[in-house]
Amino acid sequence: MGVPRQRKTHSERNQRRSHHALSRIQVAKCKNCGSAVMPHDICGACGYYRGTEVVKKSVVTSKTAK
Numbered sequence: 001m002g003v004p005r006q007r008k009t010h011s012e013r014n015q016r017r018s019h020h021a022l023s024r025i026q027v028a029k030c031k032n033c034g035s036a037v038m039p040h041d042i043c044g045a046c047g048y049y050r051g052t053e054v055v056k057k058s059v060v061t062s063k064t065a066k
Contacts, residue, residue, distance in 0.1 A: 028039045032048040042048070047055035 026039055027036045029035070030037045030043040030046065030048065031051060033043060033046040035043060035045040037043045042054050045057075047053055047057040
């Protein structure tokens with residue numbers, strides 16, 4: 001069984017982990033409806049991507065409307 005030759009120092013361990021930090025999520029604004037959208041993604045609210053309708057979205061005005 002393999003055994004580590006020497007214990008890693010705190011400095012070595014922390015330098016290796018320096019790239020593990022989380023980055024903030026990039027959010028763009030939909031040009032059609034203005035809601036928050038991930039870049040290069042279809043808008044979930046209106047179904048538009050780069051100015052063209054990709055997905056047809058039905059509009060429901062209230063919960064009782066069926």
